Structure formats: structure tokens, C-alpha cells
Amino acid sequence: MKRKLTRKIKEGAIETILFLSALSSVFITISIVVVLSYESFGFFKEVPLIEFLTGREWTPLFAEPKFGILPLISGTLLITSIALIVALPLGLTAAVYLSEYAPHRLKEIIKPILELLAAVPTVVYGYFALLFLTPILQKFIPDLSGFNALSPGIIMGIMIIPYVSSVSEDAMRAVPMHIREGSYAMGATKLQTAFKVVIPSAFSGIAAAFIIGISRAIGETMVVAIAAGGMPNLTANPLEPVQTLTAYIVAVSLGDVPHGTIEYKTIFAAGMTLFLMTLVFNIIGFWLRKRIREAY
Amino acid sequence: MEDIKKRIRITKFLDYIFAIVGLLSTLVGLALLFTLMTDLFMDGFPRLGYKFFASFPSRFPDEAGILSAWVGSFLVLLVTASAAIPIGVAAGIYLEEYAGKNWLTNIIEINIANLAGVPSIVYGLLALVVFVYFFKFGESILTGGLALALLILPMVIMATREAIRAIPNSIREASYALGATKWQTVQFHIIPYSTGGILTGIIIGLSRAIGETAPIITVGALTFIAFLPSSPFSSEFPFISFKWLFDPFTVMPIQMFNWVSRPQHEFQLNAAAAGIVLMMMTLLMNGFAIYIRYRFRKKIKW
Numbered sequence: 123m124k125r126k127l128t129r130k131i132k133e134g135a136i137e138t139i140l141f142l143s144a145l146s147s148v149f150i151t152i153s154i155v156v157v158l159s160y161e162s163f164g165f166f167k168e169v170p171l172i173e174f175l176t177g178r179e180w181t182p183l184f185a186e187p188k189f190g191i192l193p194l195i196s197g198t199l200l201i202t203s204i205a206l207i208v209a210l211p212l213g214l215t216a217a218v219y220l221s222e223y224a225p226h227r228l229k230e231i232i233k234p235i236l237e238l239l240a241a242v243p244t245v246v247y248g249y250f251a252l253l254f255l256t257p258i259l260q261k262f263i264p265d266l267s268g269f270n271a272l273s274p275g276i277i278m279g280i281m282i283i284p285y286v287s288s289v290s291e292d293a294m295r296a297v298p299m300h301i302r303e304g305s306y307a308m309g310a311t312k313l314q315t316a317f318k319v320v321i322p323s324a325f326s327g328i329a330a331a332f333i334i335g336i337s338r339a340i341g342e343t344m345v346v347a348i349a350a351g352g353m354p355n356l357t358a359n360p361l362e363p364v365q366t367l368t369a370y371i372v373a374v375s376l377g378d379v380p381h382g383t384i385e386y387k388t389i390f391a392a393g394m395t396l397f398l399m400t401l402v403f404n405i406i407g408f409w410l411r412k413r414i415r416e417a418y
Numbered sequence: 419m420e421d422i423k424k425r426i427r428i429t430k431f432l433d434y435i436f437a438i439v440g441l442l443s444t445l446v447g448l449a450l451l452f453t454l455m456t457d458l459f460m461d462g463f464p465r466l467g468y469k470f471f472a473s474f475p476s477r478f479p480d481e482a483g484i485l486s487a488w489v490g491s492f493l494v495l496l497v498t499a500s501a502a503i504p505i506g507v508a509a510g511i512y513l514e515e516y517a518g519k520n521w522l523t524n525i526i527e528i529n530i531a532n533l534a535g536v537p538s539i540v541y542g543l544l545a546l547v548v549f550v551y552f553f554k555f556g557e558s559i560l561t562g563g564l565a566l567a568l569l570i571l572p573m574v575i576m577a578t579r580e581a582i583r584a585i586p587n588s589i590r591e592a593s594y595a596l597g598a599t600k601w602q603t604v605q606f607h608i609i610p611y612s613t614g615g616i617l618t619g620i621i622i623g624l625s626r627a628i629g630e631t632a633p634i635i636t637v638g639a640l641t642f643i644a645f646l647p648s649s650p651f652s653s654e655f656p657f658i659s660f661k662w663l664f665d666p667f668t669v670m671p672i673q674m675f676n677w678v679s680r681p682q683h684e685f686q687l688n689a690a691a692a693g694i695v696l697m698m699m700t701l702l703m704n705g706f707a708i709y710i711r712y713r714f715r716k717k718i719k720w
Contacts, residue, residue: 143508157547212443219440239447243629309607311433341537343632362538375636393543404535
């Protein structure tokens, strides 16, 4: 009888510990939201929200500081767009190739190597963008400045190919075989089947892959911190230096910023903006991925 | 008739062309990886030597080394592993074996998927406020390690869940049929059978942590450190000291970042050398993870 009781207590205690561990992840999210809101709230007490959202200059460290977030957002979006122009076509083509064309053996070799692209530390990609790609691009585009949006954008694009291709490929593989067979029976080639049957059927999964790619690119830090320059710049010209939200946070953190000053609070306002931008894309991506699972 | 034949020829030709284009775009990434490695090796290889690993950073590029950086990386990773592994594995076990299908489980699941997509620098901001200022751990190894633990926790949880999900239900039922409790089933069956998958996920997570720079910069790691953290062993009782946890530190990627950002070419060669070491560490860890997955897959057949 007593043994049964101690066993019951032990089982209950273990279950509680396991449950608390699982709950810790929710606690992390809550802390992120609380910390970012609290510190940004301190920021918005000193800087009106309107100025933050519509101001065209971001110079918080100057003697006469200006707090318009637009240059950082435009820098982030510019580099993200360049990355997507590189990653989407390449990632999608690679996914179609791996899911519809590649022989099984080749796929088994290529996929793990492709995953390695995501394993390389981003600071190494930054080195590569700044000291390898930029000098090469400068030979073709003489106007290109040493720090620019183009080169880190391209490198980031190649970096996120594995994210785009693996999620798209999963979505395409989830399309049932009989749908393809129907298409082949009508005399369609693999190419026609891939583009007219498989891709439309796997559309929400592919869209999810793109969105995950966007979210990765927005949050990427070191490549831009190293190779894009450190000047907030409201421009759509990829040849000029720009600063992204993430690169700004790094730049401020590298200096010695005293706790509680307005400069200290700016990194949280920038972090909050970044968090909200990626959150929107993550939610859309999550919802789209859920839809593929329900479709068949 | 001729018309149709011509059309078939064209579509077949296009199909062939696409197979080549597809292969090429799959290879773009590999080509980049290859170029990157070659470039790093050409620049950095001559710098790699015993002295590079055994020297502190210096104003003189020829004398500078990565001693404080690799020691820092190692210690930070130790903290990360001891925090993220127990919590992550426990959370994974709970979600797969214990959790009922209810709104709370649902929230935890959505939340983990969302955490995996939060930019790494946001974890750095969280750690800055919570660990540096709230718990007053300072800009220390402990703070850095915990920041990275937050970052890889979702990866560890997801790997654990996937490994557990691969275990067929018949195993659990057999265990219950013999009168085992839930925890006994987990302890003697679920954990041993999923060890391979869990280990793979943990190693891949740690390999990401070792290359991660942004959150470590936000919690205030220094870029120039010319001393080592205090020794974990002491001559007096109890012979083990945890003072190193609160020492300032630097890590490999930050050392590399610092050298890349300098204008002098000699420092950039140092950056390349540090890059080679960093790449080798992550590639070895990833290779090891793939090997473990392969070994365990071979050993267990359901």
C-alpha cells in the first residue's frame, strides 16, 4: 500500500517537472513580449509614436537626435527584397528538381550538403560578402560603394535557399502520386506536370516556404552588420550603404551604452519593430503550413 | 500530324532543358559553399599554427591569436548545453507522452513553432534585460550561455518530439501490459530508443549556438580580451570553483567579426583563419550528428 503511494507521488512529481519544462517555452515568449513592450514604452514616453513611424531620419546618437524608424525599415526591406529575388527562383527550381526529377541516390547526397549552407556561421558569410563578393561586383559596377545593400543581399539569398527549397519540397512531396499519374496519363511531360499540376496543388506550402524565407531574411544580422555599412539611409538604391534594424542593434550594442538612457531604449524600439515584422510573417507561414497538412 | 510531332518534340526538349536548369540551381548553393571554403583557406591557412591557438588578441596582427575566443566559446557552450538539454528534452517528452489534446497543449505547440522563427538578436535583447540587469549576472559567460540556450531550446524540443514520435505504439503498449507506469515506460523504453534522434538534434542545435554572434553581442561580450576566465579547479576544498561563470568573455564568431571590421588587410587574414576554425567546428559537429543518426538508424529496426 505504502509502495503504491510513493510510486504515485513520484509519478506525479515527474509529470509536474516535465510539464513545467514545456511551459517554460510559453514563459519565454511572454518575457520577450513584456521586455520589448516595457522598454519600448519607456522610449515612446520620450519620442512620440508619430515621429517614430513617419520621421525620415534616424540619428539617435547625434547631438540633435532624430527618431524616424523609416530608414532602418527601408534598409531591412531593400536587403530582404534582394535576398528574395535570389532565393525564390533558385529555391523553387531546386525544390522542383529534387522532388520531381532527381534520382533518389543524388537526392540523398545533395540534401544534407544543402542543409550545411544553413549551418555555416553567418559571420563567415559576412566576411565573404564584404571581402570576396563586393570586390568582384565592383569590377562590373564601378559605382558600387565598399559597403552596399547588393552584396549582402545576394549572399543572404543563397543562404536562405535551403529554407525555401526544403519546405517547398516537403509540400510538393505531400501531393499524392495519383494526381501526378493522372497528368502523365494525359501525355504531359514532367515539366508540365510539375508546373501545371504539382505546384498549384502544393501552393500553400510553397507560399509558406517563401514567407519563412522572408522572415529569416528580415531577422538576419551579421551579414548586414559586416557588409552593408552602418549608415541609416532612406533609399531604394542597392548600390548605396544602408543599415537594417538588426545591424543598428548590433552597432549600438558594440558601443558602451549606459542602461536606461534613450540610446539604450532605441535598441528595444528597433527590436520591437523587428519582432512584430517577423511575427506577422511567422503567423502567416504557420497558418499556410497547417493548411497543407489538412488538404489531403 | 507533323504539327503534333513538332509540339511533342518541343515539350520534350523543354523538359530536358529544365532538368539541367534544375540541377544547376540546386548546385548554386554548393558552388557558393565551395568558393567560400576555398577563399577562406587561401587567405587564412598560412596563419593557422600553434601560436594562433595559444595567443591572446593583440594590436599586432602577427601576434594575435584566438586563445581567449576558443576557451570562451567552449565555456559558453557548456552553459548552453547544461541549460537547454534537460529543459528541452523534458519539454519534448511531456508534449509527446503526457500532454492531453487540449487548448494548453495547443498553445504550447504554436508557441514553440513561433519561437523557432524569432530572430536571434531578439533573444539577445531578452537576455540583456533579464540576465544582465534583472538577475544581475552581468556581462558574463553565464549570461551568454543562457542567451544561446533560449535560442536553441525550440530546436531541442522539436528534435526530441520527432525522435519520440518515430517509436511505434506497440512498444508503449507492451510496457504498459507488463504493469509499468508511465515514467517507467519513458525511462526504460522511450528515452533509450530515441537517444539517437535526440542527440542529433542537440548537436545540430549546439553547432548553431557556436556560430551565433548577434545575441552574444547584445548581451555585451567584449571584443578584446587578453586573459582567461578563472580556473574551474581550485587548490582548496571543494576543489571546484564556479567563479568562471561570472567572468567577462569573448567567443570565436565575435573575435572574427572584430577582425573583419578592421581596415588592415593583416587583420582580415586573421579573420579568415578564425573563420576556418569556426567552419571546421560547425562542419565537424554536423558531420558527427549525421553519423549518429546513421548509426542509430542501423541499430534499431522496428
